[in-house]
Amino acid sequence: MEGPRSPREAELPHVLDFLTKNLRSEAPWSIAAEYPTALTSNNIHNMRIIADEDRVVSHAVMKPLIIKSPHVIYKVGAIGSVVTDDKHRGQGLSTQIINDCLKSATEQSCDIAILWTDLFDFYRRMGFELAGSEISFVIEENFDVPPINLRFSTDPKVSPDAIYRLYSSHSVNSVRTIEETRKFLAIPETKVYTAWEPNGQLAAYAIEGKGIDLGGYIHEWGGSVSKLMALFSFIRVQKNQPFTVICPRHATNLIEQMQRKPVTMNQGFLGMIKLVNFDQLAAKIKRAFRAEGVSDIVLEKHPDHFLFGIGQDLYTINNETDMVRLLFGPIDYRAIGIFKEETVQKFEKIFPLALWIWGWDSI
Ligand SMILES: CC(C)(COP(=O)(O)OP(=O)(O)OC[C@H]1O[C@@H](n2cnc3c(N)ncnc32)[C@H](O)[C@@H]1OP(=O)(O)O)[C@@H](O)C(=O)NCCC(=O)NCCS
Structure with missing residues (x-):
């Protein structure tokens, strides 16, 4: 058994073949088509394999993302395509590979x-915990909105520049290029819905589906709320069946408008998160608080606990996973009742940290 290590360039087709056979046996496309920025030779240094006599038997990939938000710029290591050949399972191979991805994420300064x-329990053993927030709306019924002067389309041939322009106006998003947007638009089973101004400018977009995943889910969207609502109304008529819109908790205007409609709202987690460079993240958070006029936030990692609070209102947090949920949510500081009201009000200037990963970036 050899590894974990990065595949050599010449081994890449073999690795992709292993992944496609094990994770996409039913699909008529290569798994690389679904993750064009992660499973590519440009990211080969972040792929990890274990090989047995030249045969790949286990794999995972890490894709570093830069996520901009109003208060903090994060570096996030997204991990995916975790798989071990069925004859080699239960020998700790995936655990070794994921730990190696985490080491690499730490070395590359991911927060x-x-x-x-x-597989929540499998990843909990490696220190991941469900955290962050995701709101989704199931649009089952008619979704009527007042008439609006837009032209709607399902033509997939949309210029990546136009999508990119609206994507760039999100308050929380990953740093992408137009070329990456072009690659994402070409992912198999991608449906593109668009709304156009009379002058031909793109007013809103919504993306459904991503390879074998996310059929029936709008996982990327952009444009002003009123135009998006009109686009969702068009999609409801067009599909003639229910669909779900996924959105970040900080999309408060959209959430407010959606709640006025006959839709089902669900609250979930952004994903399973693990801290990999706590001190670096703590420094970013303290800087964000200082910019908001709060200079006495305490966020310290000690050998067996964290110290957390503001001024003298301090608590000891024993688990890293509790810390993750305090920082990214969904813990409600007021509801847990341990911090003073004035501390909670200061926390709320920044916490829970606005972190969001749009569907095309998930791996
Ligand atoms: C999940 C998977 C990657 C684990 O690979 P592996 O190399 O066997 O993993 P490890 O040997 O490091 O760990 C296996 C341990 O995880 C446990 N485990 C496996 N699947 C689990 C699950 N669904 N929930 C909780 N624990 C699980 C095993 O019981 C074993 O525990 P043990 O060591 O106490 O006996 C492998 O089963 C697989 O490839 N599955 C199909 C693809 C898949 O589901 N990938 C995950 C996508 S997120």
């Missing part, structure tokens, strides 16, 4: 690592 899974 946190994140992944999306339903």
Whole structure:
């Protein structure tokens, strides 16, 4: 058994073949088509394999993302395509590979690592915890909005520049290039819905589906709230079946408008998160608080606990996973009742940290 290590360039087709056979056996496309920025030779140094006599038997990939938000610029290591050949399972191979991805994320100055899974207990053993927030709305019924002077389209041939322009206006988003947007638009099973101004400018977009995942889910969208609502109304008529819109908790205007409609709102987690460079993240958070006029925030990591609070209103947090939920949510500071009201009010200037990862970046 050899590894974990990065594949060599010449091994890449073999690695992609292993992943496609194990994770996409039913799909007529290569898994690389679904993750064009992660499973590519440009990111080969972040892929990890274990090989047995030249055969790949286990794999995971890490894709570093720069996420801009109003208060903090994060570096996030997104981990995905975790798989071990079925004859080699239960020997600790995936655990070794993920720990190696985490080491690499730490070395590359990521603040946190994140992944999306339903194997919660498997990843809890490695220190990940469900954290952050995601709001989703299931649009089941008619979704009527007042008439608006827009032209709607399902033509997938949309210029990546136009999508990119609206994407760039989000308050929380990853740093992407137009070329990356072009690659994301080409992912199999991607449906593109657009709304156009009379002058031909893109007013709103919504993206559904991503390879074998996210069919029936709008996982990327952009444009002003009123134009998006009109676009969702068009999608409801067009699809003639229910669909779900995923959105960040800080999209308060959209959430408010959606709640006035006959939709089902669900609250979930952004993903499973693990802290990988606590001191670096703490320094960013303290800087953000200082910019808001709060200079006495305490956020310290000690060998067996964290010290957290403002001024003299301090608490000891024993678990890293509790710390993750305090920073990114969904813990409600007021409801837990341990901090003074004035501390809670100061916390609320920054916490929970606005962190969001749009669907195309999930791996
Ligand atoms: C999940 C998977 C990657 C684990 O690979 P692996 O190399 O066997 O993992 P490890 O040997 O490091 O760890 C196995 C341990 O995890 C546990 N485990 C496996 N699946 C689990 C699950 N669904 N929930 C909780 N624990 C799980 C095993 O019981 C084993 O525990 P033990 O060591 O106490 O016996 C592998 O089963 C796999 O490839 N599954 C199919 C693809 C998949 O689901 N990938 C995850 C996508 S997020």
